[in-house]
Amino acid sequence: MIRVILPFHLRNLAHVGNEITLEIEGPITQRSVLDALESRYPMLRGAIRDHDTLQRRAFLRFFACEEDLSHEAPDAPLPEAVASGKEPFIVIGAIAGG
Amino acid sequence: MSGVRVLVGTRKGAFILSSDGKRQNWEVSGPHFAGWEMYHLKGSPADPNRIYASQTSGWFGQIIQRSDDGGKTWHQPGTPAGQPALPGPPKSWSNKFAYDSSAETGKPLTTHQWYDGTQHPWEFKRVWHLEPSLTDADTVYAGVEDAALFRSTDGGQNWKELPGLRGHGTGPNWQPGAGGMCLHTIILDPSNPKRIFIAISAAGAFRTDDGGETWKPINRGLRSQYIPNPTAEVGHCVHHIASNPKRPNVLFMQKHWDVMRSNDAGDNWTEVSGNLPTDFGFVIDVHAHEPETIYVVPIKSDSEHYVHDGKLRVFRSRSGGNDWEPLSKGLPQKDCYVNVLRDAMAVDTLDKCGVYFGTTGGQVYCSPDAGDSWNPIVRDLPAVLSIEVQTLA
Numbered sequence: 144m145i146r147v148i149l150p151f152h153l154r155n156l157a158h159v160g161n162e163i164t165l166e167i168e169g170p171i172t173q174r175s176v177l178d179a180l181e182s183r184y185p186m187l188r189g190a191i192r193d194h195d196t197l198q199r200r201a202f203l204r205f206f207a208c209e210e211d212l213s214h215e216a217p218d219a220p221l222p223e224a225v226a227s228g229k230e231p232f233i234v235i236g237a238i239a240g241g
Numbered sequence: 242m243s244g245v246r247v248l249v250g251t252r253k254g255a256f257i258l259s260s261d262g263k264r265q266n267w268e269v270s271g272p273h274f275a276g277w278e279m280y281h282l283k284g285s286p287a288d289p290n291r292i293y294a295s296q297t298s299g300w301f302g303q304i305i306q307r308s309d310d311g312g313k314t315w316h317q318p319g320t321p322a323g324q325p326a327l328p329g330p331p332k333s334w335s336n337k338f339a340y341d342s343s344a345e346t347g348k349p350l351t352t353h354q355w356y357d358g359t360q361h362p363w364e365f366k367r368v369w370h371l372e373p374s375l376t377d378a379d380t381v382y383a384g385v386e387d388a389a390l391f392r393s394t395d396g397g398q399n400w401k402e403l404p405g406l407r408g409h410g411t412g413p414n415w416q417p418g419a420g421g422m423c424l425h426t427i428i429l430d431p432s433n434p435k436r437i438f439i440a441i442s443a444a445g446a447f448r449t450d451d452g453g454e455t456w457k458p459i460n461r462g463l464r465s466q467y468i469p470n471p472t473a474e475v476g477h478c479v480h481h482i483a484s485n486p487k488r489p490n491v492l493f494m495q496k497h498w499d500v501m502r503s504n505d506a507g508d509n510w511t512e513v514s515g516n517l518p519t520d521f522g523f524v525i526d527v528h529a530h531e532p533e534t535i536y537v538v539p540i541k542s543d544s545e546h547y548v549h550d551g552k553l554r555v556f557r558s559r560s561g562g563n564d565w566e567p568l569s570k571g572l573p574q575k576d577c578y579v580n581v582l583r584d585a586m587a588v589d590t591l592d593k594c595g596v597y598f599g600t601t602g603g604q605v606y607c608s609p610d611a612g613d614s615w616n617p618i619v620r621d622l623p624a625v626l627s628i629e630v631q632t633l634a
Contacts, residue, residue: 152276152301156317186320189336190301202300236300 145176146231150203153191153234157184162231171226173205174217191234206233245589246311246631247597248292249605250279253623255294257312260618264595264609267618273315274306281370281584284631288378293397295368295383303367305335305383305397318397335397338365338385341404351408353387354416363387363407370584370627372427376434384424388415388441390453403453406439411458411475415444418478418497425583426482430489438492438507443478446494448507459507463496480523481583485532493535493562495525495583500537502562513562518549524586528611529594533561536588536596536612538581546601547578555598557612571615572606579604584627591632599625 147163154160165179174197181188192199197217199205204213208222208230224230247258254272273279277296285291290311296304306315318335340363355361366386374380379396389407391400415422426440435452438459445460458474468476478497485491494501494510498521501510514520519539528534535558541549548554553572556565579600589595596608603622606615 150300152298155275156301156304186304186317188334190304194334194337195339200300200302 144228145171145179145225146228147176147180148231148233150234150236152236153187156186156190159184164228170218171221172218173212173215173221176221176232177217202237204235204237206235207231243591244633245591245595246284246289246633247587247605247607247618248282248284248294248312248627248629248631249599249622249625250281250294250584250627251599251603251623251625252278255279255282255296256619256622258605258618262591264589264591264607265616269619270312273312277304278367279626280367281627281629283371283373283629285373285378285381286375287373289631289633291373291378291396293371293373293381295371297367303336303338303365305368307397318393318395319399334399338368338383338389338391338400339402340365340389340407341402346404346408351412353412353422354414356417360413363389365389366421369423369425370427372429375429375431382427382429382437384427384439386421386423387417388422388424388444390424390427390439392453403449405449405454406447406456409456411444414473414475415441416476418442426479428482428484428489428492431486432489436489436506438482438484440479440482440494442480443476443497445475445477446479446482446492446507459503460510461508462503462510462512463501464499465497467497481525483526483535485527485529488532491532491561493525493527495522495537497521497543500525500562513558515558515563515565517556517565522581523583524581524598526586526588526596528596529588529590530592531559531594531611534559534611535561536586537565538586538598540580546580548580551575551577553577553579553600555596555608555612555615568608568612568615570613571608571617577602582626584629585625587628587630589630589632595630597628597630599628601625 145165243262249256254275256271259268280295282294292308294306307318352360368383370384372382383391390403428438430436440446447456448459449456463477464471465477480495490506492503500514502513503510522540552574555568579602586598594611599605601624605618608615
C-alpha cells in the first residue's frame with residue numbers, strides 16, 4: 144500500500160481527503176505511483192505532469208522521507224519506507240503569496 | 242417569472258448571483274472552485290443549465306469545468322465527480338489543449354514575437370474565454386493563451402485546435418500584451434453559422450467565413466503607435482469587441498487606446514471615441530434592444546490602470562459612438578481606483594435592458610435600467626475577471 148498526500152487544490156479536484164492509498168504491483172517509482180494515481184483519479188491528469196511529456200509541472204515538487212525527490216529519475220525506486228507504506232509520497236506546491 | 246443569473250469569474254473563485262426580473266434582491270452562491278483563478282464562465286444559449294467554466298492555476302494548469310444544472314454542481318467533462326475510477330486510458334482529455342502541428346492540417350507550429358522582439362515558441366498557458374455554440378449545448382469554443390482557438394463538440398471532453406487561425410501566416414508578427422498573448426473575444430454570428438469573429442491581444446481582430454477553416458485579419462482603420470507601422474495588418478492590442486446579435490455586421494471595439502466601430506463586419510474601422518475623457522479601456526458592450534446604444538468604462542491610461550479622476554463612471558453613447566454621456570448614479574464618485582477588465586461587462590435581455598460589470602476591487606454592479614442608475618450586487622469579492630449574464634425564462 145502506497146500513501147500519497149496531495150496539495151489542497153488537487154485534493155479538491157479529486158474529491159479526496161488528506162491522504163490517498165494506492166495498491167501498486169511491481170516496482171514503486173515516481174512513474175508507477177503517478178500512473179496509478181492518475182488512473183484512479185483521471186481528473187488529475189495534466190495537473191501534476193504534462194499530458195504528453197509527463198514532465199513534472201514547474202511549480203510542483205515531490206517529497207518523501209524528508210528528502211526532495213523532484214529531480215530523481217522517474218523510474219528510480221522510491222525509498223523503501225514509501226514502498227512499504229511507512230512514509231507518504233508527498234506532492235507539494237511551491238509556496239507563493241497572493 | 243423571468244430572472245437573471247450572473248456568472249462571475251474572479252482571481253480566487255467563481256460566484257453565481259441570481260435574481261428575479263426586478264433585479265433588486267440577489268442570492269449569492271460561491272465561492273465555487275475556491276482559490277483558483279476563474280477566467281471565464283458562460284452558459285449555453287441552447288441549454289441555460291449547461292455552463293462552462295475555465296479554472297486555471299500557475300501550479301496545476303488548466304481545468305475545464307461543466308455544470309448541467311445551472312451551476313449547482315460541477316464536474317470535469319468526462320470525469321464526473323463521484324464516478325468510480327476505471328483503470329486504463331482516460332475517457333477524455335478535458336484539460337488538454339494541444340496545438341495542432343499535424344501534417345494533415347498543414348502547418349508546423351510557428352513562432353510568435355516575444356516581448357523583446359525575438360521569436361518565441363507557442364506555449365499553452367490557459368483558457369481566457371469560453372463561447373458556447375448558439376445552437377448545440379455540446380459545442381463550445383475556447384480562446385486560449387498563447388493565442389489560438391479550440392473547439393469541443395462533445396461537451397468539453399476533448400478539444401481540437403482550429404489551426405487555420407494560428408497558421409494563416411501572420412503569426413510570427415503577433416506579440417503578447419501585458420497580460421499575455423491571449424485570444425479573449427469570440428463572437429458567433431447568429432445570422433451566419435460559418436462566420437466567427439475573434440480578437441487577440443496583441444495581434445488584432447480576425448474573421449472566418451467558412452466555419453474556422455480559413456481566417457483573415459480585419460484591422461483596416463486601426464492605428465497603434467506602439468508598433469513600428471501604426472497601421473500594420475496585425476499587431477494591434479484589441480481589448481474587446483462586442484456586437485448586437487440582431488445586427489451582427491456592426492462591431493464595436495475597445496482597443497488599447499481608441500474606441501472603434503465597423504459597419505461591415507470588420508472590413509473597415511473608424512474611431513468613435515468622441516468626447517470620452519480618455520479612450521483607453523478594456524470593456525465594451527451593446528444594449529440588448531438598441532443596437533446603437535453602447536457602453537464603455539474609460540480607464541485613465543495604459544500606465545495607470547484605474548478609472549479617470551477617481552470616479553467610477555460608465556459612459557453610454559446612444560448614437561453608436563462619438564457622443565458619450567457619463568453614467569454615475571449609484572457609483573462611487575471619489576477616491577475610486579479600480580479597473581474593469583475586458584470580459585467583465587455584460588447585458589441581459591430583459592426590458593429594460595440590464596447592464597452589469599465587475600471591478601478589480603471585487604464589486605459587481607447592476608443597472609436594471611440600461612445604465613441610468615447602478616446598484617452594487619456584491620462589494621467585496623476577489624478581483625473580478627469576467628461577468629456573463631443569463632436571462633432566464
